[in-house]
Amino acid sequence: xxxxxxxxxxxxxxxxxxxxxxxxxxxxxxxxxxxxxxxxxxxxxxxxxxxxxxxxxxxxxxxxxxxxxxxxxxxxxxxxxxxxxxxxxxxxxxxxxxxxxxxxxxxxxxxxxxxxxxxxxxxxxxxxxxxxxxxxxxxxxxxxxxxxxxxxxxxxxxxxxxxxxxxxxxx
Amino acid sequence: xxxxxxxxxxxxxxxxxxxxxxxxxxxxxxxxxxxxxxxxxxxxxxxxxxxxxxxxxxxxxxxxxxxxxxxxxxxxxxxxxxxxxxxxxxxxxxxxxxxxxxxxxxxxxxxxxxxxxxxxxxxxxxxxxxxxxxxxxxxxxxxxxxxxxxxxxxxxxxxxxxxxxxxxxxxxxxxxxxxxxxxxxxxxxxxxxxxxxxxxxxxxxxxxxxxxxxxxxxxxxxxxxxxxxxxxxx
Numbered sequence: 001x002x003x004x005x006x007x008x009x010x011x012x013x014x015x016x017x018x019x020x021x022x023x024x025x026x027x028x029x030x031x032x033x034x035x036x037x038x039x040x041x042x043x044x045x046x047x048x049x050x051x052x053x054x055x056x057x058x059x060x061x062x063x064x065x066x067x068x069x070x071x072x073x074x075x076x077x078x079x080x081x082x083x084x085x086x087x088x089x090x091x092x093x094x095x096x097x098x099x100x101x102x103x104x105x106x107x108x109x110x111x112x113x114x115x116x117x118x119x120x121x122x123x124x125x126x127x128x129x130x131x132x133x134x135x136x137x138x139x140x141x142x143x144x145x146x147x148x149x150x151x152x153x154x155x156x157x158x159x160x161x162x163x164x165x166x167x168x169x170x171x
Numbered sequence: 172x173x174x175x176x177x178x179x180x181x182x183x184x185x186x187x188x189x190x191x192x193x194x195x196x197x198x199x200x201x202x203x204x205x206x207x208x209x210x211x212x213x214x215x216x217x218x219x220x221x222x223x224x225x226x227x228x229x230x231x232x233x234x235x236x237x238x239x240x241x242x243x244x245x246x247x248x249x250x251x252x253x254x255x256x257x258x259x260x261x262x263x264x265x266x267x268x269x270x271x272x273x274x275x276x277x278x279x280x281x282x283x284x285x286x287x288x289x290x291x292x293x294x295x296x297x298x299x300x301x302x303x304x305x306x307x308x309x310x311x312x313x314x315x316x317x318x319x320x321x322x323x324x325x326x327x328x329x330x331x332x333x334x335x336x337x338x339x340x341x342x343x344x345x346x347x348x349x350x351x352x353x354x355x356x357x358x359x360x361x362x363x364x365x366x367x368x369x370x371x372x373x374x375x376x377x378x379x380x381x382x383x384x385x386x387x388x389x390x391x392x393x394x395x396x397x398x399x400x401x402x403x404x405x
Contacts, residue, residue, distance in 0.1 A: 006369075006392050007393070008184050008367070010343040010358075014276075015274040018292050020266070059216065059217070110192070110199070112187060113185060114341065115187075133207060171337050
């Protein structure tokens with residue numbers, strides 16, 4: 001088999017809704033799932049203007065008591081206020097010293113390739129303090145990866161640019 | 172901290188900040204990406220084998236009572252891993268404008284007609300050899316507001332899932348010999364010429380159907396984990 005050259009990324013563009021919405025809005029866990037958590041946030045540009053044409057995809061390790069058919073995948077198209085939302089449950093810790101976390105991809109008009117980030121949980125204070133990825137980050141940027149809130153309602157804004165720019169990852 | 176300046180794959184993917192493409196100005200991050208060490212990567216991605224995908228979802232010309240306007244084409248190819256192995260059973264989604272260059276999207280204000288017989292969205296799962304095939308119509312070119320007299324070359328958007336999180340890819344497929352390609356800042360945001368050419372499908376005589384459809388071939392190879400990261404300073 002010959003080794004193909006990789007296909008480059010291109011922007012998702014502004015007009016994707018009719019193509020990608022069919023798989024969006026699915027909750028990863030049902031209503032009464034133990035540890036059910038709603039994660040909600042905005043995608044904001046460098047002027048703090050909401051980005052209404054972004055797709056945020058969630059990819060996470062299995063949560064405890066994962067429901068049948070679990071894929072660990074969710075997709076949310078931002079609304080006019082730039083908001084996305086997922087309903088899920090905290091994954092089990094990976095067991096390699098990393099704190100429990102969610103992985104996000106962000107696609108939008110103006111992004112020629114996706115942006116990747118992670119959501120960590122504020123109530124995992126001890127695990128976060130020893131997480132090998134968080135420990136690599138300067139203290140003032142670490143907090144951009146930790147969701148705020150409690151009681152099953154978390155908030156995680158994604159700042160594409162600016163003084164509060166979210167830490168984005170290369171993977 | 173090991174950081175990558177701007178571009179994680181360094182050779183094929185476009186940078187985030189491309190001045191010729193105006194929408195990057197307020198959306199491109201300014202901080203360097205932080206490299207996730209390989210041992211901290213989550214290994215597996217989702218499999219969509221149980222998704223409610225029907226064979227008819229891959230035929231964009233059969234989603235309405237009538238035939239869409241335009242030139243009927245087959246688009247086929249294979250989804251491949253970086254080592255050339257086929258990626259089987261994974262999801263490919265496509266979307267595009269109609270033959271007149273108009274998207275079935277409420278925010279598209281291009282004064283070209285909508286086609287009541289064409290939505291422009293399709294999806295399929297790759298076969299055991301990584302192969303896929305769509306039937307659609309050739310999309311039109313359309314104007315956009317990026318710069319004076321700006322036109323996008325005809326293209327089909329592709330969203331593919333590889334074997335893991337690293338291999339997730341969204342891209343665009345172009346058509347051979349399109350005279351608009353040299354003028355398009357999105358196509359030309361891929362700085363490497365050989366990589367840029369891989370975004371252009373090839374006319375494929377073997378997938379034409381006599382009396383029915385022309386054929387184009389577009390193989391997609393996901394890049395996955397970057398091979399040679401640049402080491403930056405903390």
